[in-house]
Amino acid sequence: MSIANNEVIIRMVGKLTLEFPDINQLKVREIIEDVLYKFDLVPQELGLVTSNDTIEKLQIYLVVKKLDGLSITTLKGYNSNLLIFANRLIKPLASITTMDLRMYLAQRCKKLMPTSTNEQIYILKSFFGWLNDEEYIITNPARKLKLTKEPVRLRQPLTEEQMEIFRQACITDRERAITEFLYSSACRLSDAVTISLEDINWEECTAVVIGKGNKEREIYFSIKAKILLKKYLKTRKGISNALFVGSKNPYSRLGGRSIEHEIATIKKRSGLGVNVFPHLFRHGKATDLSNSGTPIQIIKEILGHENISTTTIYAKVSKENIMHEYRRTS
Incomplete structure (x- = not known):
């Protein structure tokens, strides 16, 4: 199946899920795949990638992660944090560099504890890793991001x-x-x-x-x-x-x-x-x-x-x- 076909399927499942929350996503995906089995879709060229493609790809990413079994709580966290990222770093995804991500994290995590900072880094690594795997971007700018060292705090249980x-x-x-x-x-x-x-x-x-x-x-x-x-x-x-x-x-x-x-x-x-x-x-x-x-x-x-x-x-x-x-x- 072509990348274009797969993207159309994911978008259709995502849109239907928003309209009908209780819909069986796997069953819908099977039906759409069956309909498109003998077709090879070609994306329409609209010139340069627009600066808001982060929001577009985020919707597809969340649908895929839901199909992978991530909990609703985790998905909500990914969504809210990546929306903040998309609104602060307004650039086409393909042009975002490692330095862009580091500068964003420096501002975003200025007042956050190391554990919360690492959560932000992990979310970006997951998102950009997926973009790279799906060939939406050629290189993964989040690959070089390093996690912050967290202080070891021993929780003492009750005696x-x-x-x-x-x-x-x-x-x-x-x-x-x-x-x-x-x-x-x-x-x-x-x-x-x-x-x-x-x-x-x-x-x-x-x-x-x-x-x-x-x-x-x-x-x-x-x-x-x-x-x-x-x-x-x-x-x-x-x-x-x-x-x-x-x-x-x-x-x-x-x-x-x-x-x-x-x-x-x-x-x-x-x-x-x-x-x-x-x-x-x-x-x-x-x-x-x-x-x-x-x-x-x-x-x-x-x-x-x-x-x-x-x-x-x-x-x-x-x-x-x-x-x-x-x-x-x-």
Whole structure:
């Protein structure tokens, strides 16, 4: 299939998706490919490439990435940041140089932390890499961009005593259920908010979630979490298939911000002098597993990491365990 044919297909799928959000993109693509099978389209020459071709190619890029399985949240982030780029650097894509990108990043990231700066660099690398692969541009100006060195900040999980103080500060059944589930499952907040009742196997204490990269995986939770969840489900109001719902009518699915607010409220009530947020429970569970002797490969699977190096960031080994192992071999 020619490049022109492929671009027409992508544009048509993109336009139809905007008009009909629930459309089956893969099915539509198959139909259009079938119609164009015996045709070889030729693009109309309109002279020089216009300066707004970034917006045009961005729309195609986002459609392709959606077909590749990127989450809606990730796509929205790419879209908003690349729109800022397109409005600040008004040049034909084919004429953009590495220096152009460096000058743009210098302005764009002037007040950003290294982590946020690297996000901007990664987005440009992804976009221009795709443009180059699809032969929209001859050379990739983002290839030479280097990521900024990020300072290593060790997140200290709650101690056993702090975790118990936090548990004791919970008042409602929902607070207890959310706290115990997040800690025992070590799941991401984004996973927890999407869980529905039909995703849960109560007998085995497992649940199926759609994680990063739109990949399905199984998470596990404790018997204690199961008991607290069941109690919460019996006492909550409304009818919903979501695991966690709001406490007021219409009792809709609880979002990530709402759960973060709930954890912040419990933390304030507990009097703990440390910052507590949902992701910290994930670190805490990983550390507990590590300290109990769970192999790092198993912890990797529990956390749903692609790379084991990421798991080592989460799983901290306690000072007591280090001293014990040192003395044992001395």
